[in-house]
Amino acid sequence: MNKLLHILTRFGTLVILALLCIGFSIATWDDYHPDRPQDARKLARQIAAESPDAHVLIVVPKGKDNQEFAEQLEQTLAATKVQVLGTVQGGAVDARNKLVELGESNTRVDYVATHYFAAQIWRPLRPEGFDPLKAQYPSLAQTAVWYPSSYKWPVFLRRENVLTVLNLISVTAIVAIGMTLVIITAGIDLSVGSLIALAMVTAAWVFRYFGEGGEPTLFGLRVGSLTAIGLCALLGLVNGGLVTGFGLPAFIVTLGMMSIARGLAYKISGGSEPIDFNSELFHRLAMGRNLLGIPNPVTLTAILYLTAHFVMTRTTLGRFIYAIGGNAEAARLSGVPVKRVLLLVYAVCGAMCALGGLIYASKHDDGQPNLALGDELQIIAAVVVGGTSLAGGEGKVMGTLVGALILAVISNGMLLLKVDTFSQMIVFGLLILGAAIIDRLKLRSWKVN
CATH class of the missing domain: 3.40.50.2300 (Response regulator)
Incomplete structure (x- = not known):
């Protein structure tokens, strides 16, 4: 029983992802008319x-x-x-x-x-x-x-559809890297959706400031992108500072930051209207492809996940993060700089939000203060479904990637099968509850053993 539980713990999400892909492939088997x-x-x-x-x-x-x-x-x-x-x-x-x-x-x-x-x-x-x-x-x-x-082939497995799924989930997956680190330390960050919007608006405002006729200069693109990343990382640092310095619950701190960041986005844009800009070069960030025809956001996501996986599995910082999530006080007594690590973790989460916001800005050619509303729920769901424990101390970055893919596959599969939006919301809610229940059962089983 323990061996089976261990296998399910390590590979359960991969099995679920594979079964979903097989199921949607069978359900969408149809004539394919090549036109590439x-x-x-x-x-x-x-x-x-x-x-x-x-x-x-x-x-x-x-x-x-x-x-x-x-x-x-x-x-x-x-x-x-x-x-x-x-x-x-x-x-x-x-x-x-x-x-x-x-x-x-x-x-x-x-x-x-x-x-x-x-x-x-x-x-x-x-x-x-x-x-x-x-x-x-x-x-x-x-x-x-x-x-x-023409020939028979699943609509779900067509190259264009697979790349579309990967491209659409890229922002959620990127921000989920930061969220994974936060949750492993037994924290939470509810401000990620608002920080994404703030990054969009900030970058767009700087682009227009350094541009002519809505077309930013190369210098403006660099300054705008760095400003957005720096601002969101700073606000993430504020989140970490309030959690570590005043001992406030991360839930309350980031809930307040969620409102602050969204308000700042509306203030910068002067209301709910987007800040438009026109840059073919910046547009390539979201819409361009590499030599293999893979969208740039997918390539960026892969690089970030490989880097995060290395940090969490091969560096001292990764071990510190897991130690803090397991028992912060014991980690402190063991010499782990708990406060500094937590500050860094929340700052990284903010920076990941900024990258997600820049991809959205590149895709839409504007900064929308009302974008990414509710995205924090999907991002947290990707982390939890990927096997990271809400209690902290356990989880894998690559598991989060699998969790994000599971969400994307379910969403895309139901869309191909013409399942209505409200039914999709019910399915996602049940998926989150199921992942939370499995996490609780794992903890209870380990305590018994």
Whole structure:
């Protein structure tokens, strides 16, 4: 029994995450219609292999993704002997007009290269619409419509959906690092949501101050980002100072800071209206991707978690944090600088909030004082679901990451299954209660043993 409990304690959240992924994958099993640039490359190679001297017309709907599909298709075909007659990016009428133009000029068209949506939805590319054109124009008589083959695959496991899940949970996961450290020391920080909003507004205000026409300079971006991080770390330091210096409960201190930080955000913005700015460079923080196509926030989250894991498992500071959570007085008598460590922990939590706020600001191109309302609950839930004990002294940073992923997977899975928002709230509430009950049962079991 004890061995089973030990296994569940160490790997229980991973098992739950795996079961959720399997369940949502089965529930969202459906036809997949490829339309990515790599699918365009594959289609181009198939056409070139089938008919090396073919004449090809590329047809896609409007949209950035479709444009990338068309560009990749054209670039790959250009590297072969295939002749590209042109690219149509628009609607069904545009596609028909181009085909009529080519037919009237007696230009041979061997293939119309497109993807599933246009091939199956647009009437000019379907048999009932294309056959009359073939009969009317001899140069179109042998034209074939080619698109990437469809196949069965879970919607949940599609690359775009997986990256979307990771990207959406990045802010919660980053702030949860700081929250994990705080909870391991037997504390709590309810001000994280307000600090996120304050960081957004502060950065946006500084960006505009050092910019022209709402477009900040590179110097302004640096100053604004550092100011937001410094301010939130300072307020986190204040939280730690009140907890350690006056012996106030962390719940009360951070509850007060939650109101103070939110009020400061509203004061800086002059009300509830956001502070807008325009910076393509800063926008890349949230919307850019690395060479592997992974969103920048996901990359940043991975780096921060690896760093935090190293600190908590391989450094003296990590051991001090666990010791304080286990028994602060015993840790003090053992020579652990309890007050300094707690000050640092709350300051780090504030800095993580600032990073989360900067990512939000980058994503929205503004600072919104009313953003992240209630985010502290989701962040605490990620920590608790990840196995960190609310009693302190126990927990793992990587467990928090798994907890954040569990929340993200449940949210995304229910969204794909079209579960209403109110039912999702009930599920999340039950999940938090379940994690708290499991934590209490573990403590009770250990006391018995």
